[in-house]
Each structure stands twice: as structure tokens, then as C-alpha cells.
């Protein structure tokens with residue numbers, strides 16, 4: 006849109022594999038929502054002699070690509086990157102593993118305080134629409150309860166689980182909450198629980214944007230290398246309007262249209278297992 010092009014070659018990405026963030030600094034754009042501006046984008050790309058785009062992004066980016074590629078003749082190859090892991094067409098998106106490990110490290114530290122002082126912590130992690138981060142770091146941290154947007158939160162159930170922990174003389178209790186699980190997030194849930202469960206000193210911790218930055222985990226570096234490499238190959242093979250993903254450790258392609266029309270889902274068996282293990 007801004008006609009802000011920078012030439013890059015393979016040296017442009019040397020020395021950045023260990024860094025978080027984006028060096029090209031592209032971001033969401035309201036303008037891209039209107040056809041008038043998408044036309045401008047198409048013209049700018051053509052004028053800059055760009056004949057294909059490798060798009061690194063999440064759900065919103067692929068929804069945009071789905072519209073753009075249906076309007077203009079420009080091949081796009083997508084690389085899924087979002088800590089929320091909410092892109093259909095891949096088991097894992099770049100960033101999810103790092104964010105989950107960052108959250109896990111924070112919860113481990115919180116557990117030390119909680120254990121030392123007989124506390125109940127409500128820890129809010131990111132995840133607007135899906136509970137991938139909460140589910141995975143909740144299992145990893147041995148949380149007593151995990152709340153995700155996919156399952157309606159029932160305060161009675163949470164209290165029943167916490168009562169169980171108390172009866173077992175647990176020194177600490179931790180509830181991990183995805184930000185989108187309950188309107189008002191961890192603060193709201195803690196308020197409701199506090200009114201009826203007084204056995205522990207209660208604290209709330211909202212992890213926020215620390216989950217978005219930092220050095221990528223090894224798994225994320227390997228995943229990004231595989232997906233990026235395959236995206237370039239896909240383009241040279243003449244593929245268009247697909248995203249590259251990983252399923253059962255194999256690289257696969259999914260059209261933007263399909264990715265857009267389907268919904269990524271958490272593994273509900275993992276949620277049941279977490280419940281069994283914390284009972």
C-alpha cells in the first residue's frame with residue numbers, strides 16, 4: 006500500500022534465526038479491507054516487477070489473501086505464523102511453541118511462590134478464540150484447571166476441582182485461563198471463585214505480551230525453516246494460493262479458500278486427559 010519496497014537476498018536474513026519479531030515490519034491494515042486499496046496493492050506489486058508473494062501470517066492474513074487472489078491474478082503462498090495456532094491446514098504455526106514455552110516458564114516461576122505461600126493463582130495466557138496455548142502450557146505446568154474458549158466455563162466445576170486439591174492438602178493451586186475463555190478474563194473468574202472458595206490466598210497474573218517476543222524455541226526454528234523452504238519450492242513448482250503446513254510431521258498444502266472456510270480445533274482428548282491427571 007505504501008509503496009515501501011526493500012530488495013532482499015539470502016544475506017538479508019542471515020543472523021536473524023534466533024530473534025523474535027519481524028524485520029520487514031509488515032502489519033495489519035484496515036485499508037486492505039477495501040477493494041479500492043487492494044487494487045492499489047496489485048498495481049504496486051506489478052510496477053515493482055513482483056510476480057508472486059510469500060505471505061507469512063495468521064488467520065487474518067490468509068483471509069485477506071483469499072479475497073485478494075480471487076480478485077487479482079497473483080500467486081500467493083502462505084506460511085502460517087501465529088502464537089494462537091488458529092490456522093487451519095497445519096498442526097502447528099510458527100511461534101506457538103515459543104509462546105507456550107514462555108508461558109510455561111512463567112507459570113513454573115509462579116508455582117514456586119504459590120507453593121511457598123499456600124496460594125491459588127489465576128494465570129491468564131493469550132488465545133482470543135482458541136485455547137491452544139492455555140491447553141498446552143496448562144498440561145505442562147500441571148495446572149489444577151484449564152479454561153479455554155471452546156468450552157463454556159462453569160464456576161461450580163472449577164470450585165469442585167479446587168476443593169479436591171484442597172482436600173488433598175495441595176500447597177498451591179493454579180488455574181490457567183485463555184484470554185478468550187471468559188468475558189473479563191482471569192480477573193472475572195478469580196472474583197467469582199473468591200466469593201465461594203476461601204481456603205487459599207488468591208492472586209492473579211496476566212502474562213500478556215511477554216508471550217509474543219523472545220528467542221524462538223528450537224522447534225519453532227526448525228518449523229520456520231521447513232515451512233519457509235517449502236513455500237519457496239511451492240512457488241517455483243507453480244503452486245498458487247495455498248498455504249504450506251505440517252500434518253503428522255509431513256509438509257502439506259491447503260488452499261486459502263479451504264483454510265478460511267474450516268476451523269482449527271484443539272484436541273479435546275488432551276483437555277479430558279488434563280482433567281483426569283489433575284483429579
Ligand code: F6P
Pocket residue numbers: 063087088089131132133184217
Ligand atoms: O493473534 C495473536 C494474539 O497474540 C492474540 O492472542 C492476542 O489477543 C492478540 O494477538 C494481541 O494483539 P495486539 O498485540 O494487537 O494487542
